[in-house]
Amino acid sequence: MAKFITFFQRIKLLIILLFRPDERYRLTRSFALMMLPVTFLAGIFICFAVPASYYYISKQEKKEQAKLHASYLASIFRHTIESNPLNWQDQIKEQLKITNIQYVIFYDSQGRVIEKIGKISHDFSSKFFVISVRYPIKFGKELYGFVEVGLSSNNMLANIFQLLIFSLVLGTLEGLALWLIPIFYIWSAEEKINKSQEELLLEREKLKASETKYRTLFEFAPDGHVITTADGKIISCNNAFRQLVGLDKDENPDSIQEFYVDLNEREKILDELFGVGEVRNREVLFRRKDGKEIPVLVSQRLIGISALQYDIPVEYQEAILVFAVIRDISKLKEMERQLLQAQKMESIGLLAGGIAHDFNNILAAISGYNELLKNNLKDPKLLRYTEIIEKSTKRAADLVSNLLAFARAGKYQVEPLNLNDIVDEVISFLKHSLDKKIVLRKEISAKLPIIMADSSQINQVLLNLCLNARDAILSQGGGQIIIRTRTTIFDNTHIFITGDKAPPGEYVVLEVEDTGPGIPHDIIDKIFEPFFTTKPVGEGSGLGLSVVYGIVRNHGGFVDVSSRPGKTKFTIFFPKAEQINKAKQDIVSSFTAKELNGDATVLIVDDEDEVRELTRVVLEEHGYCVFEAKDGQEALTILQTKNGKIDLVLLDLIMPGVDGKETFYSLKEIAPRVKVILLSGYVADKSVQKLLSEGADAFLSKPYRIQDLLILIHQVLNE
Numbered sequence: 001m002a003k004f005i006t007f008f009q010r011i012k013l014l015i016i017l018l019f020r021p022d023e024r025y026r027l028t029r030s031f032a033l034m035m036l037p038v039t040f041l042a043g044i045f046i047c048f049a050v051p052a053s054y055y056y057i058s059k060q061e062k063k064e065q066a067k068l069h070a071s072y073l074a075s076i077f078r079h080t081i082e083s084n085p086l087n088w089q090d091q092i093k094e095q096l097k098i099t100n101i102q103y104v105i106f107y108d109s110q111g112r113v114i115e116k117i118g119k120i121s122h123d124f125s126s127k128f129f130v131i132s133v134r135y136p137i138k139f140g141k142e143l144y145g146f147v148e149v150g151l152s153s154n155n156m157l158a159n160i161f162q163l164l165i166f167s168l169v170l171g172t173l174e175g176l177a178l179w180l181i182p183i184f185y186i187w188s189a190e191e192k193i194n195k196s197q198e199e200l201l202l203e204r205e206k207l208k209a210s211e212t213k214y215r216t217l218f219e220f221a222p223d224g225h226v227i228t229t230a231d232g233k234i235i236s237c238n239n240a241f242r243q244l245v246g247l248d249k250d251e252n253p254d255s256i257q258e259f260y261v262d263l264n265e266r267e268k269i270l271d272e273l274f275g276v277g278e279v280r281n282r283e284v285l286f287r288r289k290d291g292k293e294i295p296v297l298v299s300q301r302l303i304g305i306s307a308l309q310y311d312i313p314v315e316y317q318e319a320i321l322v323f324a325v326i327r328d329i330s331k332l333k334e335m336e337r338q339l340l341q342a343q344k345m346e347s348i349g350l351l352a353g354g355i356a357h358d359f360n361n362i363l364a365a366i367s368g369y370n371e372l373l374k375n376n377l378k379d380p381k382l383l384r385y386t387e388i389i390e391k392s393t394k395r396a397a398d399l400v401s402n403l404l405a406f407a408r409a410g411k412y413q414v415e416p417l418n419l420n421d422i423v424d425e426v427i428s429f430l431k432h433s434l435d436k437k438i439v440l441r442k443e444i445s446a447k448l449p450i451i452m453a454d455s456s457q458i459n460q461v462l463l464n465l466c467l468n469a470r471d472a473i474l475s476q477g478g479g480q481i482i483i484r485t486r487t488t489i490f491d492n493t494h495i496f497i498t499g500d501k502a503p504p505g506e507y508v509v510l511e512v513e514d515t516g517p518g519i520p521h522d523i524i525d526k527i528f529e530p531f532f533t534t535k536p537v538g539e540g541s542g543l544g545l546s547v548v549y550g551i552v553r554n555h556g557g558f559v560d561v562s563s564r565p566g567k568t569k570f571t572i573f574f575p576k577a578e579q580i581n582k583a584k585q586d587i588v589s590s591f592t593a594k595e596l597n598g599d600a601t602v603l604i605v606d607d608e609d610e611v612r613e614l615t616r617v618v619l620e621e622h623g624y625c626v627f628e629a630k631d632g633q634e635a636l637t638i639l640q641t642k643n644g645k646i647d648l649v650l651l652d653l654i655m656p657g658v659d660g661k662e663t664f665y666s667l668k669e670i671a672p673r674v675k676v677i678l679l680s681g682y683v684a685d686k687s688v689q690k691l692l693s694e695g696a697d698a699f700l701s702k703p704y705r706i707q708d709l710l711i712l713i714h715q716v717l718n719e
Contacts, residue, residue, distance in 0.1 A: 047164065047167045047168045047172075048164075048167070049167070050164075050166070050167035051164045051167060059131060062131035062151045063131055063133055065131075065151055066101075066131050066132060066133035066149045066150070066151045067133045067135065067149075069101055069133075069149045069151070070133050070134070070135030070147050070148070070149040071135050073092070073104060073135075073147045073149065074135050074136065074137040074138075074147050077106070077137050077144075077147065080092060089115060089117060092104060092117055093117055101118065101149055101150065101151060101152075102118055102119060102120075102130055102150045102151065102152035103116065103117060103118030103119060103120045103149075103150045104116075104117040104118055104147065104148065104149055104150070105117075105120075105147070105148040105150075106137075106145060106146070106147055106148075107134075107145050107146040107147070107148065108144075108145045108146075109143045109144060109145050109146075111146070114145065118150070120150070130150050130151070130152055131150065131151045132148055132149065132150040132151075133148070133149055134146050134147070134148040135147050135148075135149070221238060221240055222240055223240055223325050223326060223327045223328075224237070224238065224240045224241030224242075224243075224244040224245075224296075224325070224326035224327070224328075225237065225238045225240065225241060225323075225324070225325055225326075226238070226241050226256060226323075226324050226326065227303070227321055227322070227323050227324075228255075228256050228321070228322050228324065229319045229320065229321060229322070230270070230319070230320045230321075230322060232255045232256045232257040232266075233254070233255055233319075234252065234253050234254065234255060234256055235321065237252065237253070241326060244286070244288075244294075244296070244326060244328050245259050245286065245288050245289055246288040246289035246290050246292075247289060256324070258287075259286045259287055259288075260284065260285075260286065260287070261284070261285035261286065261287050261293055262284070262285065265282075265284045265285075266284075269282055269284075269298060269300060273300050273301070273302065273322065274302075277301065277302060278299070278300065278301035278302070279298065279299060279300045279301070280299045281297045281298075281299055282297065282298045282299070283295060283296070283297055283298075283329070284296060284298055286326070294328060294330045295328075295329050295330055295333050296326050296327060296328055296329060297326075297327040297329055298324060298325070298326055299324065299325045299327075300322055300323065300324045300325075301322075301323055302320065302321070302322060302323075303321050303322070303323045335495065337499075337525070338495055338496070338497065338498070338499035339499050340499070359396070360397075360701075360702040360703055361608040361610075361611055361702060362610075363393055363396055363397055363702070363703035364608075364611050364614070364702040364703040364704065365608070365610035365611050365614055366389065366393055366703075367390070367393045367397075367703045367704075367705065368611075368614040368615070368618065368703075368706055369610075369614055370386050370389045370390055370393065371390075371705065371706045371707075372614075372617070372618070372706070373386050374386040374387075374390070393703065397703055415452070415453075415454070415455070416450045416451075416452060416577060417450065417451055417452065417453045417455055417458065418448060418450055418451075419448060419451065419458070419485050419508060419510055419574070420444050420445075420448055420485055421455075422455060422458050422459055422462055423442055423444055423462065423483050423485060423510075425459060426459060426462045426463055426466060426483075427440060427442055427483065429463075430463075430466055434470060434481075435470070435474060435478075437473075437474070437477065437478030437479075438470060438473055438474070438478060438479065438480065438481060439479070439480035439481070440480070440481050440483075441480060441481070441482045441483070442482070442483045442484070443482060443483070443484045443485075444483075444484065444485040445485050445486045445487065448485055448486075448487070448508060449487060449506070449508050449576045449577065450576070450577040451508050451555075451574040451575070451576065451577055452555075452577050453555050453574065454555075457551045457554075457555070458551070458555075460547070460551065461510075461547075461548045461551050461552060461572065462483070462510065462512070464545070464547060464548050465512040465548060465570050466481060466483070466512060468545065469481045469512060469513075469514035469516065469568070472514055472516030472517060472568065473514055473515065473516045475516065475517060476516060476517050479514060479515035479516060480514070480515050481512065481513070481514050482511075482512075482513040482514075483510075483511070483512055483513075484509070484510070484511040484513070485508070485509065485510055485511075486508075486509045486511075487506060487507065487508055487509060488506070488507055488509050488573070489504075489505070489506045489507075490502055490503070490504050490505060490507065491504055492504055494558075496558050496559065496560040497524070497525070497560055497561055497562075498528060498549065498558075498559060498560070500553070500558050500559075502558045502573060505575065505576075506575075506576050507557075507558075507573040507574060507575055507576070508573070508574045508575075508576060509571060509572065509573055509574075510571075510572040510574070511569060511570065511571050511572075512569070512570045513567065513568065513569040513570075514567075514568050514569075515566055515567060516566075516568055517565060517566075518563045518564050518565045518566065518567065518568050519561070519563040519568055524561065524563060527545050527561070528545050528546055528548075528549040528559070529546060548570075548572075552572050552574075555574060556574070556575050557572055557573055557574040557575065558572070558573045559571070559572055559573075560572075560573070596622055596707075596710040596711065596713075596714055597622045597623040598622060598623055598624050598713070598714065598717065599623055599624070599625070600624055600625070600647040600648055600713075600717050601624070601625040601626075601627070601642070601645055601646050601647050601648070602619055602624050602625070602626050602627070602646075602647065602648045602649075602650060602713070603626075603627045603628075603629060603635060603638060603639065603646045603648070603649045603650070604616060604619075604626060604627070604628050604629070604650045605629045605631075605632065605634075605635040605649060605650065605651045605652060605655075605660070605663065606630070606650070606652040606655070606679070607630055607631060607652065607655040607656060608652075609630070611652075611702075612628050612630070613628075615650060615709070616628055618706050618709070618710070619713075622710060624713075627642070627646070631655055631656065631657050631658060632655060632657065632658030632659065632660070632662060632663030632666070633657065633658050635649070635651075635663055635667065636658075636663065636666050636667060636670065639667055639670050639671055639674070640670060644671065646671065646674055647674070647675060647717065648674070648675040648676075648677065648713065648716065648717060649667060649674055649675070649676045649677070650677050650679055650713075651663060651664060651667075651676055651677070651678055651679065652679050652680060653678055653679070653680040653687070653688075653691075654680055660678065660680070661687065661691065664676060664678075664691055664694075664695075664696065668694075668695055672695075675697050675716050675717060676695070676696045676697055677696075677697060677698045677699070677700060677712060677713065677716055678691060678692075678696050678698070678699040678700070679699075679700055679701075679702060679704075680699075680701060680702060697716045698712055698715070698716050700712055
């Protein structure tokens with residue numbers, strides 16, 4: 001049943017195909033239309049051939065029968081006449097009853113009718129369906145006459161009609177078969193051809209898409225792609241490779257070898273390539289067309305000739321091909337250099353901070369004991385010595401302050417500040433101190449956002465940069481210094497020469513530009529390091545730019561520099577006021593007490609013996625009861641032992657073992673009401689502020705004057 005349904009569906013599709021031309025089946029439709037009249041004629045022929053054949057065969061058979069009857073009548077004619085001369089016709093008629101003879105006619109030898117027996121019809125049908133045969137009658141060898149016998153084919157017409165109907169059906173079916181069978185074969189063959197063509201077109205489209213994809217990837221890849229022969233002849237390269245080596249868009253290089261700085265590196269890569277089959281991420285130096293050397297990563301592998309069978313020139317059909325990917329890593333190398341620079345700066349900062357901490361402890365002891373001597377000496381000559389010690393100590397403290405500024409651990413009086421005011425202040429000072437060969441200009445933005453900064457520190461930053469510019473300009477006989485202020489916006493993270501990363505946002509910019517000889521490229525990465533200087537011995541400490549860097553970073557800002565002969569520009573980026581926290585001010589006030597004696601119990605926690613002893617002596621001289629602890633664990637033990645008898649703790653923040661921060665939290669658990677003053681020669685501002693917000697009462701940085709310590713103790717105990 002399913003086959004019949006499929007067959008009729010095919011017939012339906014064929015009919016639709018005949019009335020709705022389809023270019024895909026043009027041959028099927030043409031053959032069907034051409035074969036239609038042929039098969040129609042074939043069907044007609046079959047329709048009439050069967051009845052005609054039947055008529056012919058039946059007629060021949062009737063003739064044979066008529067001939068047989070005629071010969072029989074001829075043979076009995078003489079006997080019948082002789083036996084029944086009067087009624088021989090009746091005898092003949094009796095003979096006709098047993099046959100299907102319709103009529104009999106007797107003729108004489110001249111062809112004249114002697115007698116007619118039976119019914120002779122002269123209508124149209126009798127000409128076709130009555131078969132007559134004339135047979136001679138002889139008596140001996142003498143011709144007597146003729147007998148004509150007519151046989152009736154009464155059922156022939158009905159049979160022919162039935163055969164005609166049957167042949168019509170048969171002819172129609174056979175004609176359809178003759179029409180449909182070859183058409184179906186042609187249709188099926190054309191369907192296969194069309195399917196093959198569709199598959200071929202699909203494969204061609206896939207091949208074209210693959211070629212387009214390859215070409216797109218090859219041409220628009222960000223890395224340089226190049227196909228070469230084993231001896232270095234370049235067959236094909238993309239735009240990225242041309243840009244990487246500095247060629248014009250349509251300019252093709254001759255050989256890959258011309259771009260290798262060291263050809264031995266290429267030979268090593270080829271040895272590995274032919275040994276292993278591929279090379280991945282080999283770092284080498286390339287030389288651009290303009291002579292600049294750039295670091296690149298080279299990856300190579302061998303490829304078959306079929307990959308380029310339509311593109312490769314004939315002379316290279318037998319060559320071994322090498323596919324190479326060249327990646328420019330100069331920016332990556334620069335980022336690595338900046339990262340190393342940032343890590344180096346951070347390490348130097350930690351080292352400077354550690355030195356400053358230890359040095360401040362030493363200075364605290366020197367300054368304190370010198371102050372005790374000064375208070376107890378009467379001899380003017382000895383007092384002069386103490387003044388010299390005090391001045392030297394102050395100079396050392398300033399040096400440590402610079403180190404702390406670089407290490408970003410100093411204390412600033414931060415307040416809203418307009419950079420234009422600092423510029424005006426510094427220019428006003430420099431106008432009277434700069435050489436006449438130097439021209440000082442300013443280009444400031446009228447509407448400049450406010451920043452949060454310590455004005456004295458920013459003043460020092462700008463002054464240091466201007467003095468460095470002055471020295472550079474004077475080395476070549478004169479020039480100009482330009483001070484600018486403006487704003488800028490970073491849409492993405494920005495990396496500076498120092499390796500620092502500035503987050504996106506708006507920044508207030510301070511620029512100092514000079515027309516000096518410039519900074520040599522090989523030392524520009526070192527200029528922010530402490531004690532690095534290009535000046536002769538005795539003319540500079542090398543702390544100027546390191547202090548600038550430390551102060552700017554401590555204010556949440558960033559420093560950048562660019563230099564070439566005739567132009568050096570230092571650029572400083574400060575975040576707008578809303579981007580940083582408010583000022584964190586030292587808790588020490590300017591309050592001066594007339595009477596600094598007291599009777600409170602004070603616990604001194606410090607790992608430096610000299611500082612601890614000095615503080616104990618000073619406090620005992622002023623009436624305080626003093627306990628000492630050299631570390632946090634001993635301090636907690638004393639606090640638990642005295643159980644509420646300790647009124648104030650002087651706590652050093654940096655100690656080995658249990659440091660000041662951990663000690664603070666533990667002693668607050670033991671004695672929540674105890675007063676705490678934090679002491680340190682090196683501490684990050686955020687740590688101090690955090691402890692102050694969590695219960696510490698004050699902070700005093702080392703080295704400090706005895707007077708300041710006594711005032712602060714008096715203030716905290718009497719709040």
